[in-house]
Amino acid sequence: MYVSDCISVNEKGHLTIGGADTVELAEKYGTPAYVFDENEIRNNLREFKKSIDENYGGNGLVVYASKAFCCKEMCRICAQEGTGIDVVSGGELYTALSVGFPTDRIVFHGNNKTHDELVMAVTNNVGRIIVDNVTELESLNEVAASQGKTVGIMLRIKPGIDAHTHDFIRTGQIDSKFGFALETGEAMAAVKEALKMPNIKLRGLHCHIGSQIFDLDPFELAATVMLDLFKDIKDQTGVELEELNLGGGFGIKYLKTDRPRPFADYMKKVAETVNSYSAKLGLKTPFILIEPGRSVVGAAGLTLYTVGAVKNIPDVRTYVSIDGGMGDNPRYALYQSHYELVCANKASEKRTETVTVAGKCCESGDLIQEWTHIQPVEPGDIIAVLSTGAYNYSMASNYNRIPRLPAVMVKDGESRVIIKRETYEQVAECDI
């Protein structure tokens, strides 16, 4: 009925997540607040893991892209589920390290890691550093040498596939700040340089073709383009690389009309391509890494707000103001992302109204959704915005010095705080 299986309506007509009544959660923890369902998150991770087991005989690793939602509890959950974790900054790395995340399962991304971040990664024996450019390759080799270590790396390749166009295209993606270009020979040159470096162990290659992708073809095409490069490398250097990282980007449901393929389908089809194409090229199937972010947490989370003023402008529109906004969910302001909204305390009523839900920031563009269908709402009602688990908390800001929201984790109807609500003191803490 809703965009996620963990969302339902109880006998009081209240919206539930993971068996917990969202109206009661709003009372207990206050609003605005993010709420996540732990079972949904764990099930998603397990489904990706199962697909590696079934399609690659377990010869691979699921790496949760933590930028989608990074906090200590998410790192603990990934550690318990036996997945890896992908970090893109010293802050995300710090968070993973602070819960004792197994460092051999940490993957460090980023197109401009600072020297300090490289030192931090090498010092902590991060398993794979995804090297983005030659400058980084050289400084990483120096950092590793200075510590007398050999570091495992993968090179980020631009496979020349833009999955975001309507009919995805194979060229043109050379214009990206991420990674080494294939067409220009830059990628091959970097491979050869990495193979020569004494303190670098080139484990394989990485690509990530975009996000919220519903089609299969771009993933399959990316895999074949990457395997062609594996073959060229073998022919030119005699080295058969061991690992292929296919990135993330699997689409999720934001609206009921969205029709993402089930993960299992994706994985099966892409694995068929990887297995058969490797064989065709005379390569053994590499160790496969995948990096799902949004698809692990996106539909497992929602945001609860309390309605304040309702402003009906005749013949124009109705603005429903809530106690959060672009500070906790910048995605509509950034790229007009669609969401499903529900009045949590009237969830069994019909959605007869068309309204614009506005935040409390001093910015006309601070909207959560325009012209959205919802139950008749009045001041004091609770509005739930669904599928906000990914790229909401992680993109939150303190614009207007509004404290960041807490995150509540629900499991089998029980709830607990996993991120505390920020206080005014904390917002001003670094001020001198």
Ligand SMILES: *Cc1c(COP(=O)(O)O)cnc(C)c1O
């Ligand atoms: C953002 C990102 C991911 C995760 O993407 P989703 O769309 O959230 O699955 C994976 N790998 C890399 C390198 C990324 O930048």
